[in-house]
Amino acid sequence: MNELLQTISPLFPELVVAVTASAVIVVDASLPRERASAALPVLTVVGLLVALVGGPAVSAQGTYFGGYVRVDEFAVFFRTVFLLLAIFATMVAPAYLDRKRVPAAEYYATVLFSTIGAMTIALSTDLITLFVGLELMTIPVYVLAGMQRHDRFSNEAALKYFLLGAFSSALLVYGFAWLFGLSGSTRYADIARTVASTGMSDAATIVALGLVTAGLGFKAAAVPFHQWTPDAYEGAPTPATAFMSVAPKAAAFAAILRVLVSGMGPLAADWATVFALLAAVTMSVGNVVALVQTNTKRMLAYSSIAHTGYVLAAVAATGAGAPAGAAVLFYVFAYGLMNLGAFACLLYLDIEGTRGATLDELDGFARREPLGALAFAVFLVSLTGIPPTIGFVAKFFVIQPVLDAGFTWLAVVLAFNAVLAAFYYLRVVVHMYMYEPEGALPPVVSPRLLSFSLALSAAAVVVLGILPDSLYAWALAAAGPILP
């Protein structure tokens, strides 16, 4: 018994989340509807908090399960990110789920399952672990997208996301197969050893690299693999959009760091330029298209593509060493906080179906819901990258290694994009604060839990923007195992 506990204790957070997910399902199936809907969010958040707090205490660092899993600072960092995002996504949801008759237990459970998958990706030392984690993360997200069953757009979102996701997973697995064929092993370390000796001379390496780039690029929503994003984000129920715009993306970058940076690190000089190009195209396309959107939800979808570009820039800068890795981690953290918050701010408006508010529907929002508007403004300012917010610091940390790695042109593109983005983000603020509400606007609902969690995270956005040091230090330490 003891021995068994010892074996599984490194996976304590994952297990706790799994148990919580099961408990959510059982409780929902046993209790009457009203009592369940009160108990479920509490149960979910408590479970996640236990995993968050207990994780570092119980789960010692080291390599486990025959080398398939490694708990290191990197994994711990990402675990924390995913758990925080799941907590946030749970806390903003209850009122919306109630209102739209989305099955609550299924929402929480799928968020939890997806979280386990994401955490597994961060733990992986092996392509197989990685793939299991990836699928465990994405399949629940397909379900999340289609959770508003009676809404046509939600169905469309789920189906599109599923079909294309499956397609990209196939590409990815195919790439993994090539890697296995090359090195005879699925361990990152073995793959790194093999590609270090063969280099890019082998056509098989090129194909494998291309397939992996495309597969992971899809998950991170990089251009030209991004097209599912706006459709899926727009159609999914808004709390689900909030979650799926951040957690899978964070996980995709965890995967990119594990597979490309540590597994195919010896080829970094070759893929770095491609990633720099991808980054430039991704951020530019995301921003330019976001500029012409009039629906905030779709606009935020494109903006999330642009942010993928910023993170990819940091990935491309791996030549600069640990600061580049730290920049990725820091940005992912910052992005998760502010983007989830921005989507969640749309939950104040009681709008037909799943589409978010149009700009006109946000006219005078500040008057109608001052706290929500303030939080929204903070998130948007942070997404723009204006101090003193975490978004500014995050961009700053990205630019540094990008310059160090010699991609001066990319830094220029990045700065240009940041200016461009200011327009469409701040346009929302202008609509909220400076326009008179006119005509029939959607009614405003202000659930207390939503306001509370948004206030909390908006405060975090500002505080971490002023005092980013300890978080950055942690990100730097967490990048250590990947980029010494």
Add this chain to the structure above:
Amino acid sequence: MIEAVWLIPALPLAAFLVNGLFGRRWLRHATGWIASAAVGLSAVLAIGVFLEVLGGRERTTVTLYEWIGAGDFRVDVAALIDPLSTVMLLVVTVVSTLIFVYANGYMEHDAGFHRFFTWFPLFVFAMLILVMADNYLLMFVGWEGVGLCSYLLIGYWFDKPAPQQAANKAFWMNRIGDWGFTVGMITTFLVFGSVTFSDVFDRVGVATQANLTLISLAFFFAATGKSAQLPLYSWLPDAMEGPTPVSALIHAATMVTAGVYLVARSVPLFVGAGPSLEIVAVVGAITALFAATIALVQVDIKRVMAYSTVSQLGYMFLALGVGAPAAALFHLATHAFFKALLFLGSGSVMHGMQGEQDMRKMGGLRPKMPVTFWTMLIAGGSLAGLPPLAGFWSKDEIVGAAWNEGQTALWAIGILTGVLTAAYVTRALWLTFGGEPRDRHLFEHAHESPAVMTLPLMGLAVGVLTLGVVLGFPPDAGFIHTFLRPVVEVEGLAPREVEVVTLLALLAVSVAAAIVGILIVISMYARHRPDPAAVSRASGPVYRLLVNKYYVDELYDRRIAGALRALFGVLWAFDVHVVDGIANGLGRLSSLGGQGVRRLQTGIVGNYALTIVAGLIVIIVVYGGYAAGLWRR
């Protein structure tokens, strides 16, 4: 005392938080006094800091905490307290205090009172951060902060369209300037490995001249945005759509001087940078003349003052450019007082005239508003450069410095601008207070403002009367020069010895210039010799050119279309177009890029999958190209 320097910005910040959180429901009109008290207390502390700096602590760095430490890149949140920043601290806090008190009266009947007194102290906070920062990055935070507050306060009456557009214009023009700041800051870091002032200036030697030129011109470009110099000046006159205290504090006394401060602070970078200082001087001089000519024909009292501010800021840059930073700072300080006074006086007139800003409807107000008249007269005299008022000493010093540097042409421009300055300020005062009332109805209801507004006017007037002599006498060796010497004295900027005879001759010329300007205007308006209407008719095209402000707004408007076509100028085009009319340039840019990409977004899954495959193939080809050595890494 200096160790507690962080209290100075902390107090306005606290006022911002308190008023912002509790203003609307509970505090209401108490917000005004809370904000004023906080800023007043900051002023007291600033005086304390000043005395200590005076006592010999010439350079102190007070670190609050380490902000960013990434590898060898380190930025602290730290204050640099030296004579330069102390002067700025004093000007900002003292002028702010008086304007805050005034605003209590001016804004009394406005529905957004608490909102006003939420953003107003926030502005002071940001401005203080800007002047206290000991590195460019922290300065940039303040720089952006004042820009944001300026935007919010210009657009304070957001239910009217004009303030909204003015706010947007200010914001975008400032953003263009900020781009220069960013470039300067990044280049500074790349060249010197640090953005802290002391490190950078200690290492000036390691930089090549080209580096320094790039950095200094980038910073100067930033300064032209914030300080409304050519070519980025046109937002400032529009910014007068904000409440008058905002115009007085932000758009006359403090924020717009941030550019001057930035250049003064970075003087060591400019000195070694080839033509940079000359460019600063020329841009400053041309702006001064250019804006003064426009001010001559404006009919809106606040717009006259706005163009006058642009012109006076031009003087300050002229001073910096001819190597007299102390004179620039001196003029900055005196200008803060007399221009704030002129604005507040205009506000007081508007207050008594039911918000009327058009001088054609005023006239004969002297007996109705004695305090406003006398204080504005003092300020106007100072602006015109009449001794012994403050403006005389500081402006004369700038013009004299140009002469002594051998820049005769710039000196001539300075003198000519002096004539124009005296003329337009006399014209404004005459149209407002002199002659016969032109709108009977308004005149009859006109009244003097309450004490809460006139007392600050008198306070500022005392400053205008005394500051010049206290700070600047004798010329070039007054108190402010001695005080600033350790900071602004840089190798290559040695002050020349000037003979007393030359000095007196120069003085005489500038005083004469002022008097000529005043006399011409008085003769025109009081005796109709020549008649103003006849003059404007006779000078037809010139007059129209001036009234239309040289068609600069229209020029910017048209220029964008061309720039858009040339993809090279996308940034410039984008920003400037937003300034004038916002939508068109954006619409075109988006239909260029956005609509094109949007068309790819068909909504059909099969197409998406096809795109993915196409992307994959491109990537593999690119990788293959690397491997085959077709293109270099």
Add this chain to the structure above:
Amino acid sequence: MPDYNLSYVYVLAFFGAGVGIVAMMMMMSRMLAPRNPTREKLTAYESGEEPIGQAWGRYPTHFYVFALIFVVFDVEVIFLFPWAVLLRELGWRGVIEIALFLAILVVGLYYAWRKRALSWY
């Protein structure tokens, strides 16, 4: 040739053998069996149902849920067999592990049952 490529040859051989045996069986039955077709003999199954309508008809989604649950139990059995074979070697630890596994499935079944996935409307 590396070892793992050699193993594909085995797979290929296995595949060939499988196809061959099936083909041989079908051919033999065709050759050896007597053929006296009657109406009954030509139906799908002698004891089965005649199909009604087209095979493309729509089914209630309930079948899908049943199928899923069925697959779950199928997989469960696949795991249970090796465990049962190695019961003694695995000892109590094995019992605990398989109990956890079954518990997870029971949770799923419980959920399906409570959500009335097992009842036919």
